[in-house]
Amino acid sequence: MRLATYRHDGAEHTGVVIGDRIHRLTGGLDMRGVVALDPRDLVFAPDGVPLDEVRLRPPIRPASxxxxxxxxxxxxxxxxxxxxxxxxxxxxxxxxxxxxxxxxxxxxxxxxxxxxxxxxxxxxxxxxxxxxxxxxxxxxxxxxxxxxxxxxxxxxxxxxxxxxxxxxxxxxxxxxxxxxxxxxxxxxxxxxxxxxxxxxxxxxxxxxxxxxxxxxxxxxxxxxxxxxxxxxxxxxxxxxxxxxxxxxxxxxxxxxxxxxxxxxxxxxxxxxxxxxxxxxxxxxxxxxxxxxxxxxxxxxx
Known part of the structure; x- marks a missing residue:
């Protein structure tokens, strides 16, 4: 699974990259919240947006x-x-x-x-x-x-x-x-x-x-x-x-x-x-x- 942080429509989200599209994760967690979970527990929207329509940001803002x-x-x-x-x-x-x-x-x-x-x-x-x-x-x-x-x-x-x-x-x-x-x-x-x-x-x-x-x-x-x-x-x-x-x-x-x-x-x-x-x-x-x-x-x- 590829997980990214991205900007789209003026807001920042976390999502799953599948092929050339990114699907927003449900729950509103930033990546530091996401990595504290089991990847098998992640739920994402079925309808993604093309990667070339979003701005990828640093995937995580590290604690250290x-x-x-x-x-x-x-x-x-x-x-x-x-x-x-x-x-x-x-x-x-x-x-x-x-x-x-x-x-x-x-x-x-x-x-x-x-x-x-x-x-x-x-x-x-x-x-x-x-x-x-x-x-x-x-x-x-x-x-x-x-x-x-x-x-x-x-x-x-x-x-x-x-x-x-x-x-x-x-x-x-x-x-x-x-x-x-x-x-x-x-x-x-x-x-x-x-x-x-x-x-x-x-x-x-x-x-x-x-x-x-x-x-x-x-x-x-x-x-x-x-x-x-x-x-x-x-x-x-x-x-x-x-x-x-x-x-x-x-x-x-x-x-x-x-x-x-x-x-x-x-x-x-x-x-x-x-x-x-x-x-x-x-x-x-x-x-x-x-x-x-x-x-x-x-x-x-």
Whole structure:
């Protein structure tokens, strides 16, 4: 089942996508309410509307977004790109590491990702996200973890994690595919063998299998919930696939900024087997007001 959030006739609805039509779900629930249910309990109107007559929105407004980094090749390439360090840190192999990103700046299919004005090294990240329901993983969608690499590289020298290099935009879409639909892709070790591709302005720059991740989504969910809480409506990102799942990995691997950083009006298209295609354009936000300079304390107590 493919579930989407969409605008039609001036209002926002949740619906089931069947073929080239979308059928409105009864009950008036938003997607966070929907994913708390059993998909078999969902009821939808028999008369749908054509998909080309609606505006798809982010399929869910997540309660939180934990974005993992589960692909060894991506870690090695980006690390080399950022600070010239070779290899993968030993600690990475201990557990599926994640960071929290901003659930309030999620954008959907066709929206523009507005990068900070101070950013020149604009990048995308091709990921798959698991959407959590009441009984575990409800379904999956495509995630683009947009990255301001120059800002990210500078601020991570503080060793706290990405901040303004990440929190301006995250794309989700085009819809949520329920977990049962992807079972035919599952291999003997529990990984989903989904082909993932990324293109910029129609030119493919990345291609990998989701099954090349180091941990399954079930393992990532178990780790996220350890000593903590995961709620229906939370989203877990896979981390960026390897072999060109982002530009920075290619820059680190090849030692040159080729392909070049994203430019305003570039079109980034991410496609994942079984999930569909998510397309966004690149934009630049207006510059913010200058920050006051750091004030060194006097030392008085």
């Amino acid at each position: 977004i934990r974005d993992f980094v589960a692909f060894e090749e991506h870690v090695a390439g980006v690390r080399r790109s950022v600070d010239g360090t070779a290899g993968v840190p030993d600690a990475w192999y201990d557990a599926p590491t994640f960071y929290f990103t901003n659930p309030h700046t999620v954008i959907g299919p066709g929206d523009a990702a507005a990068f900070p004005a101070a950013c020149a090294a604009r990048d995308f990240e091709l990921e798959v996200a698991a959407v959590i329901g009441a009984g575990g993983i409800f379904g999956y969608t495509i995630l683009n973890d947009w990255s301001a690499r120059d800002l990210q590289s500078r601020e991570m020298q503080v060793r706290l994690g990405p901040a303004k290099g990440k929190d301006f935009a995250t794309s989700l879409g085009p819809w949520i595919v329920t977990a049962d639909e992807l079972e035919p892709y599952r291999d003997a070790d529990g990984f989903l063998r989904l082909l993932c591709t990324a293109s910029v302005n129609g030119v493919e720059v990345g291609r990998d299998r989701l099954s090349n991740m180091g941990w399954t989504f079930e393992t990532m969910l178990a780790y996220a919930a350890r000593d903590s809480r995961v709620e229906p409506g939370d989203v877990l990102g896979s981390g960026t696939v390897g072999n060109g799942g982002c530009l920075a990995e290619l820059w680190g691997r090849d030692g040159a900024a080729a392909p070049p950083p994203l430019q305003p009006d570039d079109v980034v298209t991410l496609s994942v087997e079984g999930l569909g295609t998510l397309t966004n354009t690149v934009a630049v936000a207006p510059p913010g007001a200058p920050l006051p300079a750091f004030r060194r304390p006097s030392g008085a107590r």
